[in-house]
Amino acid sequence: MKNSSQIVFVGLSGGVDSAVTAMLLKEQGYRVVGAHMKNWSKDIGGFECPWEDDYQEAKRVAVYLGVEFVLLDFEQHYFDKVVQYMLDEFRIGRTPNPDVMCNQEIKFKLFLEAAVDRGADLIATGHYARTHDGKLLRAVDDNKDQTYFLYRVTKDALDKTLFPLGELEKPQVRALATQAGLPNANRKESMGICFVGKIGIKDFLSEYIDTESGDIVEKGQVVGRHDGAIFYTIGQRHGLGLGGGMPYYVTGKDMEKNEVYVTRDLADQSLWSEYIDLTSPHFIDSSYGPSSLEGVTLQVRTRHRADFVDCVVAAGSSETSPIRLNLSSEIKALTPGQSAVLYRADECIGGGIIA
RNA sequence: UCGGAGAUCGUCUAAUGGUAGGACACUGGGUUUUGGUCCCAGCAAUCUAGGUUCGAUCCCUAGUCUCCGAG
Numbered sequence: 001m002k003n004s005s006q007i008v009f010v011g012l013s014g015g016v017d018s019a020v021t022a023m024l025l026k027e028q029g030y031r032v033v034g035a036h037m038k039n040w041s042k043d044i045g046g047f048e049c050p051w052e053d054d055y056q057e058a059k060r061v062a063v064y065l066g067v068e069f070v071l072l073d074f075e076q077h078y079f080d081k082v083v084q085y086m087l088d089e090f091r092i093g094r095t096p097n098p099d100v101m102c103n104q105e106i107k108f109k110l111f112l113e114a115a116v117d118r119g120a121d122l123i124a125t126g127h128y129a130r131t132h133d134g135k136l137l138r139a140v141d142d143n144k145d146q147t148y149f150l151y152r153v154t155k156d157a158l159d160k161t162l163f164p165l166g167e168l169e170k171p172q173v174r175a176l177a178t179q180a181g182l183p184n185a186n187r188k189e190s191m192g193i194c195f196v197g198k199i200g201i202k203d204f205l206s207e208y209i210d211t212e213s214g215d216i217v218e219k220g221q222v223v224g225r226h227d228g229a230i231f232y233t234i235g236q237r238h239g240l241g242l243g244g245g246m247p248y249y250v251t252g253k254d255m256e257k258n259e260v261y262v263t264r265d266l267a268d269q270s271l272w273s274e275y276i277d278l279t280s281p282h283f284i285d286s287s288y289g290p291s292s293l294e295g296v297t298l299q300v301r302t303r304h305r306a307d308f309v310d311c312v313v314a315a316g317s318s319e320t321s322p323i324r325l326n327l328s329s330e331i332k333a334l335t336p337g338q339s340a341v342l343y344r345a346d347e348c349i350g351g352g353i354i355a
Numbered sequence: 356u357c358g359g360a361g362a363u364c365g366u367c368u369a370a371u372g373g374u375a376g377g378a379c380a381c382u383g384g385g386u387u388u389u390g391g392u393c394c395c396a397g398c399a400a401u402c403u404a405g406g407u408u409c410g411a412u413c414c415c416u417a418g419u420c421u422c423c424g425a426g
Contacts, residue, residue: 017388095389096389097390098389098390100389101389146388149388189387201389201390234390235390235392236390236392237391238381238391241365241366241380241381242366243365243366243367244366244378244380245367246378249392303390303391303392304388332392335390337390338389339389
């Protein structure tokens with residue numbers, strides 16, 4: 001077979017997507033090694049960590065497919081690079097995206113290095129995305145496209161990465177799993193932070209960060225109490241315990257005063273932004289940058305599965321935010337700490353963190 | 356203290372002399388590999404005591420409480 005000389009390490013999470021990924025690559029003739037990353041194993045607040053189940057499921061898949069299986073223990077590194085980052089961001093009142101960091105630091109860096117060390121030519125994951133000549137392209141299945149989470153990977157990593165699911169629709173993936181009789185074909189999708197399992201973010205943060213209750217303020221008036229400003233994120237509507245007529249949305253917060261600001265007016269100026277200041281920009285093709293893109297019109301997405309909005313790249317307002325994106329239409333509830341990801345048609349070219 | 360107004364789900368409110376609808380909150384489910392959003396479902400109320408009436412949340416009386424004016 002044409003690919004028989006190539007060794008591919010496939011990240012096997014225990015879920016259906018990565019199992020089908022491994023299966024497809026094996027069918028294509030690659031020498032597949034199933035690798036399960038152990039990133040977290042701690043039980044928290046009465047919630048049992050699912051890692052043992054995930055590990056067993058991943059191993060079952062490998063055995064079923066008849067491929068080699070390895071366990072890669074990244075727990076310490078994951079804590080240092082992903083969890084610590086997440087906690088630090090929350091502490092200063094921002095809303096981080098740990099899965100973006102996980103892809104940047106773990107899956108497409110540490111995992112890649114570990115795989116290469118063990119003789120891999122390539123790695124693969126069950127992400128819905130496509131690569132072409134070191135470019136990152138949106139998945140064929142628009143509903144499942146996961147490029148939003150992948151914009152911080154490098155071209156070098158993409159050159160060594162396969163995303164077979166990027167060409168498929170999710171229902172096809174399910175069908176393939178069922179046809180092949182994969183042991184986890186009917187496994188429920190797992191959601192939430194990839195490692196935390198069923199525990200909510202609030203319980204997770206409470207384990208690591210002390211919080212105090214404070215005021216919820218609307219137009220200068222105290223309208224309620226919250227149990228810790230870090231738990232709230234811009235645009236959030238639930239969890240405030242405030243009733244009466246129109247829903248309340250969080251418009252901002254002051255970590256010093258420990259105050260959370262809300263509005264019931266959807267037209268409230270504080271809820272809408274006409275530009276985005278980006279910090280820590282990253283471009284997959286490192287020849288791109290603030291200067292080469294200035295004046296260029298791109299599409300930006302400020303959350304997973306959000307609509308694309310046209311924007312024009314401009315110079316930033318400071319060293320820490322070297323890029324400003326001027327939006328063609330205002331975006332609601334822009335959230336500092338979340339990612340703004342840039343596209344040119346089907347290509348994801350990079351992005352940055354919302355200042 | 357006097358004058359005026361009003362008391363309905365946890366909150367904001369709708370309604371009729373025939374036992375109450377909506378919204379928000381909350382809870383559960385769905386969508387989503389972050390947070391959040393969004394969608395569906397569920398929970399839940401006529402201040403108290405009398406009176407009129409076949410029947411009162413609605414009308415009358417008293418009480419309690421609240422709010423707005425004048426001190």
